[in-house]
Amino acid sequence: MLKGYLKYFLNKLGWFALTFVFAFLLNFILPRLMPGDPVAAIVSRFAQGMSNTSGVQAIYEQYTELFGTNKPMTEQFFIYLKNVARGDFGFSFSQYPRTVADVIKSSIWWTIALQFPAIIVGWLIGNTLGALAAYLKGGFDKVLMPISLFVSNFPTFGMAVIFMVVFGVNLKWFPTSGGYGFDLIPNFSWNFIQSVIVHYQLPFWSIVVIAIGGQAIGMRSMSIYELNADYVKYSRFMGIKDRKIVGYVFRNAMLPQVTGLALSIGTMVGGALVAEIVFSYPGLGTTLLRAVLGQDYPLISAVTLIITVMALFANFIIEILYGFIDPRIKATQSD
Amino acid sequence: MKKILYVVSFLVIASMIITACATPATEAPMAEIPATEAATEIPATQEPADPNSLPRNETLYFNGQQWGPVVGWNPYSNSMNNALGIAQQDNSRVVMFETPYLYNMLDGNMYPLLADGDFTWNADRTEITFKMNAAAHWSDGTPLTAEDVAYTWATHVKYNTPVGSANMPYVENIEATDAETVVVKAKLGEDGKAVNPLLVAGYLSTNYVIQKAWTETLEARVAGDTTALLADTAEDVVWSGPYSKYFADDTKVVFIRDDNYWGQDASMWGKLPSPKYLAHVIFKDNAAGTTALQAGEVDVSQQFNSNVQDLWLTQGLPISTYLPEAPYQIGATLPTAFFNLNTPGLDQAAVRKAIAIAVDYPTIIANAMTNQSATFDQAPRSLMNPTAGEQASYDSAAVKDLQWAGNDVEGAKKLLDDAGVVDTDGDGLREYNGKNLSFVATCPNGWSDWQAAIEVVAAAGKEIGIEITTNYPEWAVYQTVVTKSDTPLPEGYDIFMMWSDGAGPTQPWGRIRKLMSSEFIGMPSNWNGNWGQYTNPEADALIASIPAETDEAKLKETYTALVKMYLTDVPSFTLMYRPQSFHTVNESIWTNFPHNGDGTNPPVPPLDLTDGWSIAGLYNLTLVNP
Numbered sequence: 001m002l003k004g005y006l007k008y009f010l011n012k013l014g015w016f017a018l019t020f021v022f023a024f025l026l027n028f029i030l031p032r033l034m035p036g037d038p039v040a041a042i043v044s045r046f047a048q049g050m051s052n053t054s055g056v057q058a059i060y061e062q063y064t065e066l067f068g069t070n071k072p073m074t075e076q077f078f079i080y081l082k083n084v085a086r087g088d089f090g091f092s093f094s095q096y097p098r099t100v101a102d103v104i105k106s107s108i109w110w111t112i113a114l115q116f117p118a119i120i121v122g123w124l125i126g127n128t129l130g131a132l133a134a135y136l137k138g139g140f141d142k143v144l145m146p147i148s149l150f151v152s153n154f155p156t157f158g159m160a161v162i163f164m165v166v167f168g169v170n171l172k173w174f175p176t177s178g179g180y181g182f183d184l185i186p187n188f189s190w191n192f193i194q195s196v197i198v199h200y201q202l203p204f205w206s207i208v209v210i211a212i213g214g215q216a217i218g219m220r221s222m223s224i225y226e227l228n229a230d231y232v233k234y235s236r237f238m239g240i241k242d243r244k245i246v247g248y249v250f251r252n253a254m255l256p257q258v259t260g261l262a263l264s265i266g267t268m269v270g271g272a273l274v275a276e277i278v279f280s281y282p283g284l285g286t287t288l289l290r291a292v293l294g295q296d297y298p299l300i301s302a303v304t305l306i307i308t309v310m311a312l313f314a315n316f317i318i319e320i321l322y323g324f325i326d327p328r329i330k331a332t333q334s335d
Numbered sequence: 336m337k338k339i340l341y342v343v344s345f346l347v348i349a350s351m352i353i354t355a356c357a358t359p360a361t362e363a364p365m366a367e368i369p370a371t372e373a374a375t376e377i378p379a380t381q382e383p384a385d386p387n388s389l390p391r392n393e394t395l396y397f398n399g400q401q402w403g404p405v406v407g408w409n410p411y412s413n414s415m416n417n418a419l420g421i422a423q424q425d426n427s428r429v430v431m432f433e434t435p436y437l438y439n440m441l442d443g444n445m446y447p448l449l450a451d452g453d454f455t456w457n458a459d460r461t462e463i464t465f466k467m468n469a470a471a472h473w474s475d476g477t478p479l480t481a482e483d484v485a486y487t488w489a490t491h492v493k494y495n496t497p498v499g500s501a502n503m504p505y506v507e508n509i510e511a512t513d514a515e516t517v518v519v520k521a522k523l524g525e526d527g528k529a530v531n532p533l534l535v536a537g538y539l540s541t542n543y544v545i546q547k548a549w550t551e552t553l554e555a556r557v558a559g560d561t562t563a564l565l566a567d568t569a570e571d572v573v574w575s576g577p578y579s580k581y582f583a584d585d586t587k588v589v590f591i592r593d594d595n596y597w598g599q600d601a602s603m604w605g606k607l608p609s610p611k612y613l614a615h616v617i618f619k620d621n622a623a624g625t626t627a628l629q630a631g632e633v634d635v636s637q638q639f640n641s642n643v644q645d646l647w648l649t650q651g652l653p654i655s656t657y658l659p660e661a662p663y664q665i666g667a668t669l670p671t672a673f674f675n676l677n678t679p680g681l682d683q684a685a686v687r688k689a690i691a692i693a694v695d696y697p698t699i700i701a702n703a704m705t706n707q708s709a710t711f712d713q714a715p716r717s718l719m720n721p722t723a724g725e726q727a728s729y730d731s732a733a734v735k736d737l738q739w740a741g742n743d744v745e746g747a748k749k750l751l752d753d754a755g756v757v758d759t760d761g762d763g764l765r766e767y768n769g770k771n772l773s774f775v776a777t778c779p780n781g782w783s784d785w786q787a788a789i790e791v792v793a794a795a796g797k798e799i800g801i802e803i804t805t806n807y808p809e810w811a812v813y814q815t816v817v818t819k820s821d822t823p824l825p826e827g828y829d830i831f832m833m834w835s836d837g838a839g840p841t842q843p844w845g846r847i848r849k850l851m852s853s854e855f856i857g858m859p860s861n862w863n864g865n866w867g868q869y870t871n872p873e874a875d876a877l878i879a880s881i882p883a884e885t886d887e888a889k890l891k892e893t894y895t896a897l898v899k900m901y902l903t904d905v906p907s908f909t910l911m912y913r914p915q916s917f918h919t920v921n922e923s924i925w926t927n928f929p930h931n932g933d934g935t936n937p938p939v940p941p942l943d944l945t946d947g948w949s950i951a952g953l954y955n956l957t958l959v960n961p
Contacts, residue, residue, distance in 0.1 A: 036811025282586050
């Protein structure tokens, strides 16, 4: 038993390691295949006031040397590999002399604080609604189902823009941009916390609403399937109380949904970066956008690497857990 | 059972909503508060009453300058991304660091700041001498002396900073003959004359004076390494200006007034500037910035707000521009379409001029600038911007018959016919050397005002039998191609847009040089100008003669000759006028902003209230509701 599992585990690990290598390579290469010269963009920022010809050239050369963009790409890759292994992602081009680690450090918490609760809340509400729709049927289901279908297929940016126009620009209930009030300095006062909460609402709900729809549809189908299962009918004949049966049903229907939750958390960072951008919300999405516009290779690579690693890791954990939970999967895989 | 569930489900959802709102409150701010940083950044002597909020009636808000997070405070470096604090340019930003003189783009004069009185040239125009203001001192209380000026230059040279490498060809040395006296020695040519006296004088209003003692600390810290010196974020920097760093994160930057600022001395301003804080929220784009301006969250807007007049005419907001009517702004730079002089067909002056005179400029000005540009009837085209000073620098009557205001389709057709560029095969397109005239007009993708202008240029081609298609590469690609002047431009860059210099102490000479001088051809990375690669030795000679010329009449003659050449050869043509800085103000909180004819003397230019002489405007501001 244990030997079979070890084989399954190593097999999975091997595949994930291989995927990671390719993902890492692509993370490095793809941004660098963008046409254009990031150093020229940096130089252009301050060359406009310079009236002499050799000065601009000197600065250009200084920066190509510093960022290593004058070296062949293979050499750049090995330097990058060596540095990343030490946890050093180097300097950000667009925010030089800030390091990539520093840029990410100051933005990633906004993303986690936005997305983690959004995923959990969307999951909880979605599953509750889905289960209720399956159980209550009738009007509730007829209204919820089409709305969920409609909403869950919305792209995040579309929902974000609608929320911004309706609740921000027209109704003026919430601010349209930023992570906290324009007139505040971050601190632990009630004033500031309140401002953060108010600024949080639109990006948060534009993510949650979409998540609710998707989760509700999944949970509804699972619940309907379970509600019609033989054990439910049998339990009814046995005269077991409705509430007890419902408890069984939802526990069983929940299993695949838990998997979905794990996956969402794994892909969280890459999930709804667009909502951040729409609301100028500080976070990885905004950082990634700035990095792309500024051709900031090291920053793009680092952010996409984080997304890749988290998605791979979540998938890996789930695959391993599946092996434990459902022996059939392991059996077929290790054949 | 089911009814109960309806109620319960409602309650569950409601409670989730409430908890969801509460969750981030503890998470989000914790991550971002640079608690220790903020604490150390606030100078102990100026602890504000409530360190956590910026009282609205003590804070002046900007937009349009800062588009990304501030990186640092190092005045030697150009990569601090600190637009609100550091900009050494024609109109230098003197919020935190100061220049000896302040340039005023409205009257073209230089006014002393750190200096005391006007500077003087020696008889040979090889040396400038000026005195330092005895009242000037650093934020640490030590006096600001001539020695600091000399040491700043020495450091620029020693480490070959951007300022150093830009000025070394013109400035030989800067010396302190005593604590108060600075002598700037110009680099001399083989003829024993200054290479470029104009740029030597320009140095005085362009470049900051940085403290010698702090520079020595910095040098010790970086152990003589240039890269490290320019990358140092200078958290410990000593400044002389009226404001210093207070707070910066990914969403905003805030400066706080230094109440020990030397400039409150009677010899300078006689008081402190009105706002206690200068703040700039980092907006995602112009639209977000305009929304904030409308909401009264921005006082001084240095960005393009399209149809700016709607803000007061339609929406009734207390918003205004420097001029009450169109063009609303003072034009200073000349966004220009360059011809690739190596493209067959465009090497013919007649073809170039025909395209240029057929273009519908009023449409460009209405669409691309929403009328925030003077028209070419108001400011006839030359090489000068619409400011009075530059307009007076050439003889407009002498070039009157060469100037055009656009939409001259018949004139363009006649020009082409006369040059023998006609349609012989009846396909509607004229030929040159047996080939249809077909060009690509281009500018960076997403630069919507430029794209609107390029579309109008392309439309003009159709009217006169020349095919002009448009193409919009990404800026990242565009800039690499256009600035590569050591080879001819590739296909697809026949007519392309770039900028030209604005208002400054070396203008209009600097702008003309960058539009016409052939000295930039051959540079692998040309961020100066003449991207179409125009060569005219006669023009080169005239441009080279201007910096040393002191005879006003001769200067005017030279400028007029250059305008004549430019309007005859048409190596490039101006599409619109654009202000040095857009200047739109919201008077909900602050008032008494600079406006045309506001009676200030010297007049305060509409430049953010931070650049060059415009900082004088900060001292004039008053509260709407004191």
